[in-house]
Amino acid sequence: MRAPAPSTNPMKQQKPLDIPEIRTNVGWYLDLSDVYSCTLVCRDWARTFIPLLWHTVDFSLKPQIPLCVLKKHARHIRRLEYLELSEKGGDTVRLLCVSSGIRHLRHLSIAFCESEQVNIHGFDLLRRNRASLMFLKIIRKPFEPEFDIVPVQYCIPPDVLVHPTSSRLTDLSLHNISLTREGFAYILRSSPCLKKLDLTTSNILAGGYIDTVDARGPGRDLLTDQDSEDDYYLGEEGAETIVVDGAVIRWRPFRHHGLVELAATLQEIFEPDPNVPSPSLLQHFPRLQELYLSELELISSIKPSVVRSEIKACCPDLCTVGFSSSPSPAVEELVTYAFENLAAVHLERHNYTVGVFHGLLHHHSTLTSIMTYADPGTSFDSRQPEPIDDFFKDQGRVIQLLFQILPLKTVCFHEHEMKIEWMEEKPWRGTLEELSVRIEGLDTEQKIEKALSPWVECWNKYRDALRQAEGAPLNLLLEGSKGDFPGTAEESIPAEPGVKLEPVDEKHMTAQFNDNQGGRYILAPKAPSPLDFFVNDGSLEARVTRFLLQQPNLRNIWLGSGYWSH
Structure with missing residues (x-):
């Protein structure tokens, strides 16, 4: 009998990595050296992995790439990082070499210089890729102090930044950039997908206001000629009256309902143009x-009460605030008097003050997250704890109040060291899910592991016990009245005929009163606790373990050396 002929179906002869789609998906998980090795396997693999190899180009790493090679593979680039233009060449030469081939960028970070002849090449790059860009960061050098007005070279035409009809931009950062109010509205109107906006150190100059009383009739937008019934616009009743150069203007702001995150200074938001009275930027963002506020200064014209009323009127959903490069007195005043019902707060380490923490207690029913901005270059993944300078350590009892009063779920105090004695004085609220903090005495990797390994082990045993308890039968009916515990391990209690009595193990069994069973108790498996599996030897590590096991929702923890979870 002849053997069957081998199958000629190409799908049965293919291996998974012979399929380009699978190779591409695998390639995203490889580092660059492995991706480069894959390009050398064969021609088919080269076609798959070369685009992955050139997907991201980071000029901050000063890559030594021959210009001819850069020009050849420019069409594969989707992410350009830290492209810095200069009159002396540098990255400008590379940009001139690759710009004509780059047409589908999704991520771009670019720094412009003072030479408009050089910047024009950067503008061309923006125009070609504005329809595909999803992340855009533009940086310019800070304004020179001798300028009384913003120089022309710091103004960028808004149509360069976004495509008028098909923008996919979701994240936009503008630093040291000046725009008119009209240009700013154009960017918002042309970016329906925009979620995050960073205007730190930028200027939104007065101008471009919309007069609703126009020759074409009220309720028309002079910039877009669209009806004011559009969801993004206020009607005639929503127009505001402002005075510019002695003229009364009816102004109707464009409202972007998709943007949820804004970063700027307090003055940029509430006094966009110090020379001309103008409405705050918050009126553009109802959702x-x-x-996130930076370089916070308490200005006499911007009082906390003004901030509070503006937020209440324009942004009722605001629940998260952050403060960076800001003095503690200003942070304390705003947290206490300017914001209501905060859910999350981001602070810098120098803002750990008694006044700031007392301000946080004003949000006792809503605040669930307190985060700390890390210093540049700080890594929390190191296995060996790094020494810190905790100037707030001696006043740490104030921090204990936060855990006892607030319904906290996430707390990150990476550079604060707690004392276990203060932690044990009063129980925490019990809502905590993620904790990053140091504990005095746990200053080596071995000590931290000795405290957290039993924590993970007890939770694993607890889950195993729960699974066993769920499958255990309800095997005993006990006579008694409601309010009476049915017995202890050595008692025998009358039961129904034919039911064998067994001792009651109070540690793992519980009696549940059931009215449906004629007012009798059902002896059922008792739900264990993680503490049931913990052995306390009185050491510092054991005290920490016991305290952490008392937090029923805690799942992720960092005590100075790597992250632990169960």
Whole structure:
């Protein structure tokens, strides 16, 4: 009998990595050296992995790439990082070499210089890729102090930044950039997908206001000629009256309902143009949820009460605030008097003050997250704890109040060291899910592991016991009245005929009163606790373990050396 002929079906002869789609998906998980090795396997693999190899080009790493090679593979680039233009060449030469081939960028970070002849090449790059860009960061050098007005070279035409009809931009950062109010509205109107906006150190100059009383009739937008019934616009009743150069203007702001995160200084938001009275930028963002303030200064014209009323009127959903490069007195005053019902707060380490923490207690029913900005270059993945300078350590009892009063779920105090004695004085609220903090005495990797390994082990045993308890039968009916515990391990209690009595193990069994069973108790498996599996030897590590096991929702923890979870 002849053997069957081998199958000629190409799908049965293919291996998984012979399929380009699978190779591409695998390639995203490889580092660059492995991706480069894959390009050398064969021609088919080269076609798959070369685009992955050139997907991201980071000029901050000063890559030594021959210009001819850069020009050849420019069409594969989707992410350009830290492209810095200069009159002396540098990255400008590389940009001139690759710009004509780059047409589908999704991520671009670019720094312009003072030479408009050089910057024009950067503008061309933006125009060609504005329809595909999803992340855009533009940086310019800070304004020179001798300028009384913003110089022309710091103004960028808004149509360069976004495509008028098909922008996919979701994240936009503008640093030291000046725009008119009209240009700013154009960017918002042309970016329906925009979620995050960073205007730190930028200027939104007065101008471009919309007069609703126009020759074409009220309720028309002079910039877009669209009806004001559009969801993004206010009607005639929503127009505001402002005075510019002695003229009364009816102004109707464009409202972007998609943007949820804004970063800027307090003055940039509430006094966009110090020389001309103008409405705050918050009026553009009715769905704003996160506000990050930097270089905070308490200005007499911007009082906390003004901030509070503006947020209440324009951004009722705001629940997260952050403060960076800001003095503690200003942070304390705003947290206490300017914001209501905060859910999350981001602070810098120098803002650990008694006044700031007392301000946080004003949000006792809503605050669930307190985060700390890390210093540049700080890594929390190191296995060996790094020494810190915790100037707030001696006043740490104030921090204990936060855990006892607030319904906290996430707390990151990477550079604060707690004392276990203070932690044990009063129980925490019990809502904590993620904790990053140091504990005095746990200053080596071995000590931290000795405290957290039993924590993970007890939770694993607890889950195993729960699974066993779920499958255990309800095997005993006990006579008694409601309010009476049915017995102890050595008692025998009358039961129904034919039911064998067994001792009651109070540690793992519980009696549940059931009215449906004629007012009798059902002896059922008792739900264990992680503490049931813990052995306390009185050491510092054991005290820490016991305290952590008392937090029923805690799942992720960092004590100075790597992250632990169960």
